[in-house]
Amino acid sequence: MNTILVGAQWGDEGKGKIIDLLAAESDYIVRYQGGANAGHTVRFEKKEFILHLIPSGILHRGKRCVIGNGVVVDPEALFQEIANLHRSGIRVDGRLFISEQAHLIMPYHKLIDRLQEESAHHGKIGTTKRGIGPCYADKMARLGIRMVDLIDGELFKERLAQVLSEKNRILNKIFDHPGLPFEEVYAKYAEYADRIKPFVTDTTFLLAQALKKKKRILFEGAQGTLLDVDHGTYPFVTSSNATAGGALTGSGVGPSQVRDILGVVKAYTTRVGEGPFPTEFGPDLMELVRNKGEEFGATTGRPRRCGWFDAVVVRHSVRVNGLNRIAVMKLDVLDVLPSIRIATAYKWGRQTLKTFPSNLRVLRECVPVYEEHPGWLCDTQGVKRYRDLPRKAQRYLARLSKLLDTPISIVSVGSHRDQTIFVR
Ligand code: GDP
Ligand code: IMO
Ligand code: MG
Secondary structure, eight states: OOEEEEESSSSOSSHHHHHHHHHTTOSEEEEOSOOTTOOEEEEETTEEEEESSSOGGGGSTTOEEEEOTTSEEOHHHHHHHHHHHHHTTOOOTTTEEEETTOEEOOHHHHHHHHHHHHOSSSOOOOOOSSSHHHHHHHHHTTOOOBHHHHHHSHHHHHHHHHHHHHHHHHHHHTTOOOOOOHHHHHHHHHHHHHHHGGGEEOHHHHHHHHHHTTOOEEEEOOSOGGGSTTTSSTTSSOSSOOSHHHHHHTTTOOGGGOOEEEEEEESSEEEOSSSOOTTBOOHHHHHHHHHHTTOBOTTTOOBOEEEOEEHHHHHHHHHHHTOSEEEEEOGGGGGGOSEEEEEEEEEETTEEEOSOOSOHHHHHHOEEEEEEEEOOOSOOTTOOSGGGSOHHHHHHHHHHHHHHTSOEEEEEOSSBTTSEEEOO
16 A cells, blocks of 8 residues: 655644654655755654655665655755764665656755845745755746756756856845855765765656555655645745645656555644744743643754644645545643643634635634643553543544544654554
8 A cells, every 4th residue: 555644734743753653564665845844753762863855764674765856855965864874874775766857955045045034025934944945946947957967967067057147146136145156066066966876766767666566655745734835824835745746746656556645643733933823822831832742843943833733724634635544643742731722613703714714814813713622631651552541532532533524543642663552
């Protein structure tokens, strides 16, 4: 069975942990969008790994990992990550494949990302400053540089000369910033080209061959549905399709190949960066849940904003991804709360909204309609079976499943592999 795993909130739901678990039964793990803006944490045997660009399946020896055509690759971040893995004894050679069609993050993408964020004219998004938005913008504007161009050498030189002169004009005239010297950028990337070449291939062909042999593919979504450029809280989104559709366009695998679409949610909600968040906590709960849940960004270290579970948000995710099952993460973080809320709808003036509004003004003005559930006030981190969860926790989960009209197939009660309950 092939599975697409997506974040069903604003990212950081715990995708890395579930990918790592499901990777054990998969042959290929494929990243299909985003780039080094992602931070996927995997913990086992007292070790912690944070993967940004390389699929989280890499920690399982022998599994093949693919960086698909929909991903934007920063070679600097890639080599740093490979070096980190090597230090822990994990080799990537022969089992990491990078699409020749994947676009490259260039130094001007990172620079422009930062300058745009600092500029008073350009509304602040709170990006990770990894150059993601500017790189995808170039891809769509047909100004991008792909892996296949980089490793050709000649083509890269031509393309860089053409694009860099335009970028330098933008840097000078719009941002009042010195341009980047061609020779410097060229030399750096020419060196990357030699090192990256052994990994670069036609990954659509590789995956098609794998499917013919009935190999199992696990698609690893990054970010989350509400950060999707089409289905999220635009413009406070990332610049790619994090939703299930992106897994197909971002890997070159057809829709007939996948039927299982797993959404990952936290038992509450978090978000990093700017943008609307209807169920966001006030200061006291914010501090409590942030500390208990260790809610600090895996990529930028920024404190995450925290709030109640929002069923309006996740129902939206169920719909736009076609989720057939859900993993509920970090249930243990709620262990300390005497009372737990779930938003079931929004009030906007006299109207009750049951579907997630696209209009940002409506979203800012609406007030969540909450239902209140009693907390279980005991430690769930050691629980191994669903039936051993406190009754009140079971009722909370059953209520989430009902509100989402989707079965829960995994419940996570801690960051380690063995703190996971598979629900029959
Ligand atoms: P991702 O981006 O979706 O992969 O999620 P992140 O790795 O950015 O953030 C999830 C964080 O929660 C990581 O620090 C995980 O180790 C941690 N985590 C995952 N599942 C659980 C859980 O069930 N309980 C607790 N307490 N922590 C968890
Ligand atoms: P994972 O895969 C949470 C957020 C940023 C910002 C917005 C745009 O770990 O869940 P970008 O740098 O992508 O242009 O920033 O998206 N963002 C994430 N938030 N988890 C992520 O990835 C994120 N990747 C980007 O904080 O609000
Ligand atoms: Mg993350």
